[in-house]
Each structure stands twice: as C-alpha cells, then as structure tokens.
Amino acid sequence: MDFNLTDDRRMLADTLARYLADKYTIEHRNEVAYEMPCHDPAKWDELADLGALYALAPEDAGGFGGTGFDISVVFEALGRALCPEPVLAALLSSRLLGAAGADQEALLTGGTKYAAALSELDAPYDIAGISCAAEARGDGHVLSGRKTAVYGAQVADVLLVAARLDGKVALFEVQAGDAQVVGYAMIDGGGAAEVLLDDTSARLLIADAAAAIEAALNAGIVALCAEAVGAMEVAHDTTLDYLRQRKQFGVPIGKFQVLQHRAVDMLTEIEQSRSITIKAAAELDGPQATRFAAMAKNMIGRAARLVAEEAIQMHGGIAMTWEYPVSHYAKRLVMLDHQLGDTDYHLAKVMAGNAAA
C-alpha cells in the first residue's frame, strides 16, 4: 500500500501546476474561456510540449502514461487552474483511437485536435440509446444525425463519431470540415459544439464499439473526478481565506461555529471525493472499472455541488460576482455533473449492479 505519487508523476504534477499558475492565471482564463475559440491555441501547444497529452496515453500508443493515476495527475492540475483547454476531448479520443489500433501521434503532439462525438439530445449519457445512423456507401460510410455537447468540437480537426450500423453502435472518423459544426462557449467556460451530420462521409474505425466507448467514458470520468477534486480544493481554500479575513459583528466570520462546521463538512466531502477518485483510477483498467467510475461520478456530483453552493453561500454576495474567481469555480463544479453522466445516472448504474448480484 502506497498513497504517494511516483517520482515521475510528482514531477509532471509539479511542472503542470507551476506552468498553469504562472501562465494560465484566472484573469487570462476568463478572457479566453467564454469567447470562441474558448481556449488559448498558444497555451494548448505549450501544454502539449510539457507532456500533458503524452501522459494520457500508454507507451504502446506512443505516450508515457495512460493509467488512471496519470490521468488524475493531469486533470487535477487542470482543475486547480480551471483550465478550459480541450484536454478531455483529447483523452476520450486517445482512448478511442487506441481501441481502434489507430495511430495517435498527431493527437499526442497537440498538432491535430480530436473530439469524441458520443452524446445525443435523447441519449445524453447512455450509448445504448444512440440513434445517429450510419450506412455503407461506396467504399466507405455516410452518417446522418445530430451529436450534442461535443466537448472540444468547436476547434476540432477530426471527430470520432458514435453511430448505429447494422444495429450495433460503431465508431467512425469524420473530418470536421465535412460536418456542420456549431460551436459555442459553455456557461462554465471552455467550448463544445453541436455536430450536424447529413450523409456526411465517414471512415469506419470500430464496427462494434460499445465496449471501447464504455472504456473511454470510464477514463473520461476519472479525468472529470480528478478535475473536480482540484477545483474543489481551490474553492475550499479560497473560502477558508475569506472566513479568516472577512469581519462582521467585529470578528472574522470564521469564528462563528455555524460556518466552521460547514467548512469542515466541505473538507470531509473533498477527502471522500479524493478517495473515491483514487479508487476509480486504480480500477480503471480492471474488470470493475465501470462500477467504480459510476460510484466516483455519483459522489463527485454530490460533493462538487455542495462545495460550490457552500463556497458561494459562505462568501456572500462577493461570490455572486463575475470578478471574484470563486464564481467560476462554482460554475465548473456544478456543470461537471452534466458531463459523461450525472449523479442520478450513475447511481442507477450502481443500483442495477446490486440488483443483479
């Protein structure tokens, strides 16, 4: 048993933390996060140079990491900085390309941006409900349908699209220029797009892709959980600073027990969140990956909302302002729950496992 990071991961964590603290200040982040292209292309390249993308892929895919703990290290650092770069899109795509046995050098250098187009309006989380249609045409295939909330697709060069082929969910590669991509900024920063496909030509990567997509989503869930842990810690620390400084009734408000105990409850939930994220990361390549990812995402959904809402409440009005950083952390923490399955969706997964056992 060892809960320390390996030296390599510790070094990566420190490197990313230092870079993001210096170069991706909250002011800069807020300048780029809410306007197209909803990220900073120069900083994307620099993050790639630091190895943030290579760390997401295993060695046989050309990376130098790829385990749940590698993913956690990268995303916790991104979460602390509230970084809007489309790294989640790269992670999901890297996993899918890996499952397809496709080369991903261009993805890992950051030179080609990929996005994974999985969700649909009527099937936001469960891939079994996918209705986007694929059919063979000529030497290749064409796709028709709409993909929704495709993270990173506002700047993607290539889309990896889940679509139904012969009754099965298959995975296709689509050049972004061939599809209608309607990009937008998200309320918590960063970008996504609606992807409209209408007889759009596509290259088949995996004919029966359900397992590959599930595995990619599990990796994405570990990433989001780690990102949330990083963001929650910053929100909590900021709140504690405020409790020490802000005076009302002649004393720092942190002297009031009602606030102290609520700040402790935030701490408790953050520690529990870190624990379940470690568990999900440890199980990511094992047979129980989906169950533990579901547990983690459920707990994170609850904890992140608590931390976000309590951070705002305990600050008072100041945290309601755009200018004060906590408001942006709070938005990210709440909106994380809408990505790759929310608390209820994942609770139902755990329930189904218990009923079947």
Add this chain to the structure above:
Amino acid sequence: MDLSFSAEDRAFQDEVRGWLADNLPAHISDAVRSGGELTKPMMEEWHALLNSRGWLAVTWPVEFGGPGWTPVQKHIFEEECCRAYAPRIVPFGLNMLGPVLIKFGTRAQQEYYLPRILDGTDWWCQGYSEPGAGSDLASLKTRAVRDGDEYVINGQKTWTTLGQHANKIFCLVRTDPDVKQQEGISFVLVDLDTPGIEMRPIRLIEGGHEVNEVFFTDVRVPVANLVGEENKGWTIAKYLLTHERTGIAGVGFSMQALEEVKALARKVRRGSGRLIDEPLFAARIAQAEIDLEAMKITNLRMLFKAQEQGAPGPETSILKIKGTVIHQELKDLARRALGPAAAPFPGHVSDGNMMFGPEDTAHNAARYFNNRKTSIFGGSNEIQRNILTKTMLEL
C-alpha cells in the same frame, strides 16, 4: 499509488482469516450476527482465545505482551474480525488503560495491572463523563481530596459502559479546584469493591442495559493508584482519546451492515418483486455503498499516513464523523427494510423470527436505536468538527 496490501500483509490476512475460521466459536459468532447482547462469559471466552494466540492487546508493544503490529496489520485484523462476526474487543482495559499505563504508569503499576488485563482477572470500565461534563469533559467535578496516603473521592460518573461486568474503574477526578480546569485533573485507578461506591444501571432507548452511573461517597483510594503526576490527568485523557481512535471509522462494521442490508433487500418481497428492485430503497443502499467505498480508501489513506508519520493525525476526526453517519444510515435501512415486521420488541415474540422470514433480523429496530449513540460518544460529531476546525482549517 498502490492500493493493494503487500505480500507480507496479505499473508498476515490469510493467517488471521484461517485462525478465525478455526477458533471463533460458533455460539459467539451467531450471537454477534443476530445483533443481540453478548453475555459476559462470551466476551471472556473470546478474550481468552485471543490471548492464547497473543492477539488480544493489539495496541501494546511486544515487550508488554502485544503482537507488535503495524497500523495496517491492526486494520487487517479488525476487518477480518468483522468479516467473521467476531465480537468487538472490550476496549476499556485493553485499548484504553493498557496504553496509558504503558506510557504513564510506574513499573510497579505496569507489572501488577497489565498481566491482569491480559488474563481477564480485571475488567475495567471508564469513569470520564459526568452529568454536568459531557462534551466539556474538562469541567468535571468529581472531587478527590488528599488525606495522608489516600484520596477521598466524592462525586458521580455516568455513561459507564459495561460497568456492570467490571471490578475496576479508571477515573478522571478533580484534585485542584483553584486552577485552570485542565490543570487540576488527575487520573486514578479505583477498585469497585471499595466502600462508598454504588453502580446503578441506565436503561437505554432500546431497553438494553449497556451503560451505568457510578456514585462515589467518601471513597478512599490509595495515593499509589494515581497514574502519572497529580494534576496532569488531562494530558493522559487526551493521549487516551488518540488511542480510542484506532478503528474509529468502523469500516469493517459498516461493510458487515451493508452486506446484511443487501441480502435482506434481496429476500424481502414487496408485491410481486423484491425490495432491492424498488428504486427508492435501492438508491439509498447504493448511495450508502458509494459513501462507504470512499470511506474505505479515506481510512487506508490515513492508515498509510499514520504508518509513515508514526501516529494518527487530527484528520482522523473525519473518519469518526463520516464513519458513524454511514453506519447509522445502514442501520436505518436495515430497520426500514422490515416494514411492519420491525415492530416487535426483541424477546416479546417467542421465536425471534416468526414475524418474518429472513434470519437475524429480530433486533434491527433495536440496533438502529442503539446505534444513535455512535455519533454522540467518543467525542460527539460536533466536537470532532471543532477539532477539525482548529487543527485542519486554522480558523
């Protein structure tokens, strides 16, 4: 990062599991499983068995008769005991007074008392809380006045767990009323046969007799029974509280409770289906299970830290808060799962399970009520939050 136990620890786990399978008597594990009260002979029998294997005083160093286990080994032992439905070790002599005597006692006290704790000659109970001193323990008023070679004790202790089985009590008493509260407290050992002591049972919410109140009227105790220095008892009390923390998360007991409630929900019928298929109930089980899964890792993280740093840190208060809340939730589910069949007062239906099919459920409502204690004792969850506020949040 590596969540698995070392090969050495896994071998230890196998050894403990094997020993429990061979040595834990069925009549004792059955009693634990049914959730009823354990008799004194059962507890004594179990202690003697553990002692014969050298596994009774898990917190003591080897030279005093402990097994010399690491924090991880202690954890494994506790988990395996829960898994096998072994009784909880009665902690007052073994996990509370023992470590105090080892740290603060004289050589004579150690040589006299420690072997008697191990072989069961003495059954200790705890004289800490008073009617007016609960969370604010340092305000305790039980007075010890020195008279020659004796202290004369007057006052009242309460919540004395299993005092009805004990022949000795360790007490915090006030030896100096004129200084700062914490600086006038001493730690003394008292023989319960001493004239002037009266123990009365307190009947608890579910009807059981688990705790007592103890009255002291002009009780004369030799000064030799003082542990450590006079007026330094608060230091000892605080040291003891850190020992009370081992296994404070109760992960093993919650895992036991989770498996029980899942098994129950698969057996219980609701209409044409099973209770586990009722989404509202199933959701509560799943949520508790997720919280417990996180708790297991939180517990291991703190064990790892304790092992690296040599002692548990203040963050173990998190384990107390979360561990008790999860356990209470599981006990709540076990009660609710029975529906109206949870109603009979234990013992009032001749066959404990005649109301209802699944075995070992007769005490579910009683256990739920009894377990409301866990968030109150050992430093209430509110006191734990105060501790965390000071130590972790620095507010």
